[in-house]
Amino acid sequence: MKIGILQTGHAPDALVETSGNYDQMFRSLLDGHGFEFETYAVLDGQFPSGADAADGWLITGSKFGVYEDHAWIPPLEDLVRAIDALGQPLIGICFGHQIIAQALGGLVEKFEGGWAVGRVEYQQDGQTLALNAWHQDQVTKRPEGARVVAGNDFCTNGILAYGDTIWTLQPHPEFSTEFVAALIEKRGRGVVPEAILDAANNGLDQPLDAAKIATFMADFLKKERA
Template identity: 60%
Template sequence: MKIGILLTGHAPEELAPHYGDYIEMFKSLLSGQDFEFLGYKVVDGEFPKSIKDADGWLITGSKHGAYENHSWIPPLEDFIREAVTLNIPLVGVCFGHQIIAQALGGKVEKFDGGWAVGRQTYDFAGTEISLNAWHQDQVVELPPGATTIASNSFCEHAAVLYGDRAFTVQPHPEFSADFVDGLINTRGRGVVPEDILEQAIDHLDEPTASQTIADQFADFFRQERPR
């Protein structure tokens, strides 16, 4: 099965030599699932020639806001709507989670409650799952037909399911503790309040359920769908 990864932002230059870009992180997260991967740097204007070039698509995180005025965002939203129309499965993470919601009629904004950084715990249908997060923007209104499947007191729509069309999560299962530590020092200092950063550092060594979410992504991609 071919999975196309749509890169919507680059990892910090200081960290990329050690951890790779987000395409490589998702390849690592989904390794062992018998997938073949294609990568496209849509943030740089590189789009697939056809939506049928892959059997499923994953949209990465980004430092950009879904509501910002970038030339690559409208064609990405068109791509999302076409995938949903053709029932080609989509997975979205952080920015990917937000842009899918926005493209389908939801609302994304800079959350007035501030930042979520580092290990966060969510209620996934009665099961507690902890994952690393890095965001201020949030989905604040769901599109028609979308269902929230995970939340916590800070993030109401932490994971969303669009039937068999799309599965999106706000946190980052692809982020290791070491990478979050790197983000704190390259993008966090002077931007995110220090108390939030220090709290994140205090919990860096605690376990997360990244593999659980990776398996859920893989199962979602593999679902039988009418075409």
């Protein structure tokens, strides 16, 4: 099964050598599930020929806001709508979560409650799901038909599902503890309030559910659909 990775951001140059770029993180996260991957760096104007160029799709995170004026954002929204119309499986992470919501009629804003950085717990069907997060923007209004799968008091729309073909999440299952620790130093200082960064650093030794989410993502992409 071919998965098209729509890359909307680049990892900081200082971290690429040790952690890989964002598309490589997802290749590692989903390794062992039999996928073939092709990366399309849409932020650099590299788009697939169409929604049928892959069997399933994944949109990465980004330092950009989905509401910002970038030439590649409108065609990415068009591609999201085309993938949706074709009924292909689509997963969005952080920026991907937000651009899918925006493309399908939702609203994304810079959240007045501020930043979420590091290990964050989400409630899903009475159970706790812990993943690394790094965001200030949030989906503040869900598109029609989107349902909440998981969230918390800070981020109500933490994980959204649209029918059985689109599944999106605000946190980053692909971000390792080591990467977040480095991101705090390379991208966080001077941008995110120090108290939030310090709290994130203090929680880096706590367990995460990234492996569980990776298995779910793989199963979601591969499952039989009518």
